Amino acid sequence: MTFPNSQGERGAPRQGFPSHRPTTRRAEIARVAVNLNSLRLRALCPRGADAQVAAELKRLPDVAEVALSPASGGVHFRGALSLLYRANLDLRCASRVLVELADAPCRGAEDLYAVAFGLPWEEFLSPQGTLAVSAHGTLPDVGLSNSMFVALRVKDAICDRFRARYGRRPDVSVQSPDLRIHVQLYSENRPGERSLRGAPRMVISLDSSDAPLHERGYRVASVEAPLKETLAATFVEIALRDLPMGPPPVDREGIPLLPTVVDLCCGSGTLLVEAGLRILQKSPGLLRSGGKARHFGFMGWRTFDQAAFQRVVEDAGRQVVRGGRVFLHGYDLDRQAISAARRNLGTAGLSPFSQIQLGDLRSVEPPVTVPTSEAPRIVLCNPPYGERMGGPDELVGLYRALGDTLKRRFTGWSAYVYTANLDLAKQIGLRPSARHILWNGPLEGRLLEFRLY
Numbered sequence: 222m223t224f225p226n227s228q229g230e231r232g233a234p235r236q237g238f239p240s241h242r243p244t245t246r247r248a249e250i251a252r253v254a255v256n257l258n259s260l261r262l263r264a265l266c267p268r269g270a271d272a273q274v275a276a277e278l279k280r281l282p283d284v285a286e287v288a289l290s291p292a293s294g295g296v297h298f299r300g301a302l303s304l305l306y307r308a309n310l311d312l313r314c315a316s317r318v319l320v321e322l323a324d325a326p327c328r329g330a331e332d333l334y335a336v337a338f339g340l341p342w343e344e345f346l347s348p349q350g351t352l353a354v355s356a357h358g359t360l361p362d363v364g365l366s367n368s369m370f371v372a373l374r375v376k377d378a379i380c381d382r383f384r385a386r387y388g389r390r391p392d393v394s395v396q397s398p399d400l401r402i403h404v405q406l407y408s409e410n411r412p413g414e415r416s417l418r419g420a421p422r423m424v425i426s427l428d429s430s431d432a433p434l435h436e437r438g439y440r441v442a443s444v445e446a447p448l449k450e451t452l453a454a455t456f457v458e459i460a461l462r463d464l465p466m467g468p469p470p471v472d473r474e475g476i477p478l479l480p481t482v483v484d485l486c487c488g489s490g491t492l493l494v495e496a497g498l499r500i501l502q503k504s505p506g507l508l509r510s511g512g513k514a515r516h517f518g519f520m521g522w523r524t525f526d527q528a529a530f531q532r533v534v535e536d537a538g539r540q541v542v543r544g545g546r547v548f549l550h551g552y553d554l555d556r557q558a559i560s561a562a563r564r565n566l567g568t569a570g571l572s573p574f575s576q577i578q579l580g581d582l583r584s585v586e587p588p589v590t591v592p593t594s595e596a597p598r599i600v601l602c603n604p605p606y607g608e609r610m611g612g613p614d615e616l617v618g619l620y621r622a623l624g625d626t627l628k629r630r631f632t633g634w635s636a637y638v639y640t641a642n643l644d645l646a647k648q649i650g651l652r653p654s655a656r657h658i659l660w661n662g663p664l665e666g667r668l669l670e671f672r673l674y
């Protein structure tokens with residue numbers, strides 16, 4: 222929760238909120254420098270996607286200490302500012318990237334204030350700049366059950382530090398601050414600890430992404446139930462987990478041999494776009510504004526190094542696979558979906574590699590491909606499963622038909638079906654070789670993997 226921007230709130234403690242503001246002289250202010258060459262970073266992601274985010278991180282240059290973070294969530298890693306830039310440009314399955322400044326015990330509001338006050342905010346923000354603080358999670362046992370209060374205490378501590386040091390403080394700007402601060406409260410259970418209540422802790426971080434990373438900029442048209450881009454990317458990351466990065470093999474004419482991807486009910490084309498970006502090794506963060514990078518939070522920081530960022534952008538551009546034949550094939554019954562998918566693929570620069578056709582999955586024939594070990598053939602499918610998208614009998618028939626199509630026509634392919642309805646999934650009538658739990662917001666979905674021999 223982000224506290225609202227209130228004019229004239231300087232100085233006076235908020236009604237109903239206790240003040241823990243210490244009297245601080247300039248000399249007492251801690252000067253802990255942040256090592257910009259070895260930042261402690263954390264990629265946040267939807268539940269169930271952390272293994273895929275870790276796999277993505279391990280492919281980035283100069284990354285260290287990649288480790289899942291079951292207590293506070295997401296995936297930790299370590300590296301320099303250039304890695305922070307690259308992670309924001311490249312990560313497909315993560316929702317944002319944080320720079321952790323403190324991960325400390327939290328016994329109440331005083332700890333929150335004291336830790337926030339002791340951090341070197343002036344390295345990232347000038348007293349004339351603007352900030353916004355958002356707080357996530359609560360610790361009712363230590364009196365912290367109001368996220369707005371938590372955000373407010375941290376904002377007060379930061380502003381008090383600036384005032385003590387420079388005689389003025391930054392303003393609040395909820396919409397477009399120079400610095401977004403992310404506060405998370407959580408309980409840590411140590412390994413083997415039985416207690417339901419873990420030790421209360423806080424993490425105070427800088428949000429380097431600003432807008433969440435799923436906002437790639439290619440979704441210019443939509444359908445009724447589109448997959449979130451990060452969920453689609455996680456689905457694709459599982460389906461293409463064995464596809465190496467780097468230049469692909471080429472055929473006799475020198476044309477890259479790329480995997481063939483078919484989406485039998487493509488909707489607005491999210492899975493095809495995410496598969497295309499992964500296969501062509503295009504950074505999702507470079508899609509906006511005619512190939513220029515979108516805005517990221519780190520661009521407003523005092524530490525922002527434009528030249529280093531430009532080098533990272535050029536490096537990311539060099540890895541893109543050029544050329545290649547059509548390798549993305551989409552079908553849908555709905556004309557509007559077909560048009561949305563074409564527009565979205567076009568905005569993502571994937572029109573030359575895609576063919577989207579009106580078609581019923583009951584009668585789709587696989588595209589003609591030459592099977593090679595380097596270029597796998599995969600079917601992706603996110604059939605309707607909600608009541609809004611068809612009655613129960615209709616959906617049972619559709620899932621049976623999907624099973625028939627896969628069995629009869631896609632021999633030799635691998636198929637991946639995502640659904641949140643397990644009863645419907647059984648109607649496919651094929652035994653999955655693997656199941657992955659992937660959350661779609663509050664819905665627990667399954668990605669089922671089939672080898673079609």
Ligand SMILES: C[S@@+](CC[C@H](N)C(=O)[O-])C[C@H]1O[C@@H](n2cnc3c(N)ncnc32)[C@H](O)[C@@H]1O
Nearest residue numbers: 447448486488489491553554555581582603605
């Ligand atoms: C859950 S939506 C897919 C959303 C898509 N993954 C996206 O991100 O936009 C399911 C799609 O299946 C399509 N559909 C339903 N029955 C179909 C059928 N028999 N053949 C092909 N497509 C079908 C619907 O028109 C709808 O667009």
